[in-house]
Amino acid sequence: MSESQNLPNLAIGYSLARSLKVLGAGLLLTLLCAAVAFNWLHGKEISSLQIVICSAGVALFGFATCQAIWRLVSAREPVVFITRVGIRDTRIADDTIAWRSVRDILVWQLRTQRIVVLKVDPLVAEQFAGGMLKHIVTLMNKALGADGVIVNAGGLTMDAETLCETCKQYWSASRLATSRRVAPEPVS
Numbered sequence: 001m002s003e004s005q006n007l008p009n010l011a012i013g014y015s016l017a018r019s020l021k022v023l024g025a026g027l028l029l030t031l032l033c034a035a036v037a038f039n040w041l042h043g044k045e046i047s048s049l050q051i052v053i054c055s056a057g058v059a060l061f062g063f064a065t066c067q068a069i070w071r072l073v074s075a076r077e078p079v080v081f082i083t084r085v086g087i088r089d090t091r092i093a094d095d096t097i098a099w100r101s102v103r104d105i106l107v108w109q110l111r112t113q114r115i116v117v118l119k120v121d122p123l124v125a126e127q128f129a130g131g132m133l134k135h136i137v138t139l140m141n142k143a144l145g146a147d148g149v150i151v152n153a154g155g156l157t158m159d160a161e162t163l164c165e166t167c168k169q170y171w172s173a174s175r176l177a178t179s180r181r182v183a184p185e186p187v188s
Contacts, residue, residue: 007173010166011078015157019072022155026065033057071155080151080163082170084177087118089151095127097149099174107164108146114160116167117148125149 035041037054081088086098097120104119125148151167153160 007084007170009084010080010082012080012082012156012158012163013078014071014075014155016072016075018155019068019075023065023068023072026061026068030058030061030065033061080156082166084170084174086174087151087167087170091152092149093127097124099171100178102171104148105164105167105171107160108150110146113154115146116151116153116160116164117146118151118167119148 033054036043036046037051037058039046039051079090081090081096083096084099086096086102088094088096097118101121101124102118103121106117106119108115108117151163153163156163158166
């Protein structure tokens with residue numbers, strides 16, 4: 001039995017504790033911005049610029065709070081699946097990225113956020129570029145240095161470093177199993 005056959009299929013979902021923290025922060029920031037924007041504190045020195053900024057904050061943080069609520073409601077199912085064949089992130093697409101098409105796996109960091117980047121074959125990367133909005137986001141990520149398919153570990157039960165190491169383990173086991181299959185038979 002090869003090493004790749006010993007690896008179990010993994011299903012990774014959202015962390016309830018992390019989702020509750022994001023929900024709490026979103027509620028707090030939404031209420032704080034609403035208190036200033038709608039003058040709930042009856043402050044006389046609130047400028048119209050502060051009202052505009054806080055109104056935008058209500059919209060932004062309100063949207064993030066709604067997203068956190070939706071994530072809590074729908075968090076019962078896993079979103080990232082790692083198997084001996086490949087990795088599938090349902091937040092990106094329903095397709096599985098085969099390990100044979102992955103060229104490199106690394107952790108990319110922008111400020112405090114860490115993200116797993118899969119460097120894949122160009123033809124496979126085009127499948128995950130998607131529509132116009134996804135294409136624009138992909139170009140922005142490429143400009144920032146994250147060139148590849150991004151698997152965001154934010155909010156998951158596994159952090160980015162652990163996710164990267166797990167992916168590398170499955171990737172190397174798949175490459176080892178593939179190299180054993182294609183090795184020529186000894187001629188007698």
